[in-house]
Amino acid sequence: MKYVKYFFLLIVSLSGVILFTACGGQDEKKTEVRLAEVTRSIFYAPLYAAISEGFFEEEGIDVDLTTTWGGDTTMTTLLSDGADIALVGAETSIYVYAQGANDPAVNFAQLTQTDGTFLVSREPVEDFDWDDLKGSTFLGQRAGGMPQMVGEYVLKQNGIDPHEDLELIQNIDFGNIPSAFASGTGDYVQLFEPTATQFEEDGVGYIIESFGTESGNVPYTVFMAKQSFLDGNEDTIERFTRAIHKAQLWVQEQPAEVVAESIVDFFEDTSLETIEQVVIRYRDQGSYAESPLLQEDAWYLLQEIMDEAGELPMEVSYEDLVNTEIPTRIMNE
Structure with a gap:
């Protein structure tokens, strides 16, 4: 019996080592994604929910989130390889494209679909x-x-x-x-x-x-990456988009107070009650996109708005700067 006991203890110890190694292996396989957000806003609630509710973790992604404060700064950060993905207004991708960029920023997932x-x-x-x-x-x-x-x-x-x-x-x-x-x-x-x-x-x-x-509906805030990053990291972009879509659905389904509690740590100077009220206001008016797929009519409405303001440098086709394949695959799963 003594030898059986020692054998059992040995198996348990080895199992612990194996489990520890396996867990460590999973951690090592996590893909770090450097994400630059244009500002910190309750307008982006699904992003923070994707982090706090573990949707990125489920997809094997570790998000390194940085707030870069402003469209120009955010786009510069992306183009200079200071970030892998940027969360910023879709109009910035048009400005960059119009300047003849060899490696344009491509929109692959929509987060908000109205003005905020x-x-x-x-x-x-x-x-x-x-x-x-x-x-x-x-x-x-x-x-x-x-x-x-x-x-x-x-x-x-x-x-x-x-x-x-x-x-x-x-x-x-x-x-x-x-x-x-x-x-x-x-x-x-x-x-x-x-x-x-x-x-x-x-x-x-x-x-x-x-x-x-x-x-009306416009691609107000979107996730974008350089074409070269999309080409070389399609699996990462797909897993990232899947996590965002999970969060989009979760934010729509959960009571506003639950959403507020999930994201409150991202807003230290804002009360839980105010966050809840803002979530209700944005959700009720349809600001949070329920799908990561950027719609073609919304893309051209964006350019109409830019043109009305005298800020459209050139008309850019939907196919040139919007990736539909990845979000469509996610939606069809």
Whole structure:
């Protein structure tokens, strides 16, 4: 019996070694993906859920997430090989392509499909009409960025000439726009969440309209990679996209409070209640894409919006800068 006991202990010990080695082997097989996000926003909730809920881990991916603050910086980081994948507005890929890039940035998965800004007034407004903006001072976003282009597009669709019918202020840095409005600049302002909701909670301003619902579906924020990276790492891109799609479905299915609890650690200065409210607002207006597949009509609406703003350097075909094969495979699984 003594020898049987020792034999059993030996087997258990060896099993532990084997299990440890196997686990270590799995860790070693994880693929690190360097991801640069254009900003940190509840607008990107499915991305953070993919991390916190372990969807990337399930696909053998270890995401190294960096916030690069701004479209220009994010694209520079991607093109200089400082990141493998960028989360940024699809318009940046058009700007790069128009400059004759030999290794263009290709969009392979959509994360948000509407604009994420809201029209906020200084005073409460009942029965708002877009004509109310005529003669007002409007604090907009910087020229050439998607928020400003969509903002101008929506104003024009509602019969407002942003350069004739109101005083348009767009020379304030993105990060200083909220404080400028809070200190008294402008009658109306175009704001992202959670600032818009926080302004309502503090009585600083009042959300009266959504640019996202007014503009229609556009590939507002997408995951993109250089063509060379896509060609050499198709399996990694496919696993990455599968994790994102899992998170997209999860965010749609879960109660807003569960989503908020999942991503709260990414927003240390925002209360759980505010995050929940923002998730509800974005989800209700269809901002979170339910599919990673960037639609062709949305691609050309994006270019129409850019053209209206005088920012479209050239028309680029859907086939040139949108990879549909990978997200289609994921959707058909």
